[in-house]
Amino acid sequence: MNRGKALIKEFLAALLVLTGVARATRAWLWRDRVAILLYHDPDPATLDRHLTYLRKLCDFVPLTDVAAPGRGRARAAITFDDGHKGNAKLLPIFIKHKVRPTIFLCSSIVGRARSHWWLHPGSLEAGHERLKRMRNAERLTELAAHGYHQEADNFATGLSIEQIDVMSAHVDFQAHTRFHPVLTRCSDSECADEIGRSKHEIEALLHCACEHFAYPNGNYGDREIGFAKAAGYKSARTCDVGWSDHRSDPYRLPAIIIDDSASTRQFAAQLTGIPLFLHYLKKGGGWRGRFPQF
Ligand SMILES: [Zn+2]
Known part of the structure; x- marks a missing residue:
């Protein structure tokens, strides 16, 4: 991100926090519901700052408690x-x-010398956003032309089996x-296989039930929800903006996406859901905070 953009982001975050919008959002929208925060690959120091700030505002609950009744205090599940x-490297911060x-977990990538497709140099060359919108088979053909084969062992970008083993006492995988893949760009059989076999692979890896999906x-629709239900998952998390409680549809759990490198002030602003809502709105997601599907 260039410096100008970063300054604008920080200024808008300050506006949300200092004008009381962040506080009002907590009182009116978050209430005692669960904010399911969505990270990808933050560094430990940033996550430590975020959680230090967050614990003053809410209780931490596991994702499995989303449907449990609230007790008047805001709650957050970290995903x-x-x-x-x-x-x-985040394990000491969780503890x-x-x-x-x-x-x-991407069950056929972790524990092997494989890479997530968008982290492969070939994907950078071909352009992520363009690839995401292609039909799955075409995307894989295009990636193969740039040297990426999803089943080929090359270099690892995911957690190793040893790391998963060490973390499993403190982390729900x-x-x-x-x-x-982008499921909505998959054929029926690809979609069912990706959703169903992922569950079995995680269960074989962890030796315990895998019941939740993201x-x-x-990207999801009725077909993906149907496959998730048929595979036996109890819930599925989306990227739609919002907070969850016992009235939420378990297969459409909303989230609040947090930038992995957000300053504490940006984090406070992102907790309102407003930056993400506006981002989706701009991209055609509509007024209900839905991730703009394709
Ligand atoms: Zn992902």
């Missing part, structure tokens, strides 16, 4: 998508803040497909 190898996060890139 991470993809299973980046950098997540292993320090007594938080049990959920990490949604769940499913995020096998290879992270849609890659936030």
Whole structure:
């Protein structure tokens, strides 16, 4: 991000915090519901600052408690998508803040010398946003032309089996497909396979039930919800903006996406959901805070 853009971001964050909008949002929207925060690969110092700030505002709950009744205090569940190898460095922060996060793993990437497709140099060359919008088979063909084969072992960008083992006492590992395609760009059989086999692979890896799912890139529709239900998941997290409680549809759980490198003030602003809501609105997501689907 260039310096001008960063300054504007910081200024807008200050506006939300200093004018009391952040506080009002907590009182009117968050209330005692659960904010499911979505990170990817933050560094430990940043996450430590965020959680130090957050614990003054709310209780930390595991994702599995989303449907439990609130007790008048705001709640937050911390989630991470993809299973980046950098997540292993966060373990001391989880322990320090007594938080049990959920990490949604790409089950055929972690534990092997494989890379998430968008982290491969070939994907950078081809252009991420363009690739995301392609039909899955075409995307894989294009990536192959740039040297990326999803089943080829090359270099690891995900957590190793040893790291997952060490973390599993403090972290809830769940499913995020096998290879992270955009599900809405997959055929029926690709979609069912990515959702269903991911569950089995996580269960084989962790030796315990895998019951929760997160849609890659936030793309989902009725078909994806149907496959998630048929596979036996109890819930699925989206990238739609919002807070959850016992009335929430468990297969459309909303989230608040947090920038991995947000300053504490930007973090406070992002907790309002407003920056994400405006971002989606600009991209055609509509007034209900829905991730702009394609
Ligand atoms: Zn993801």
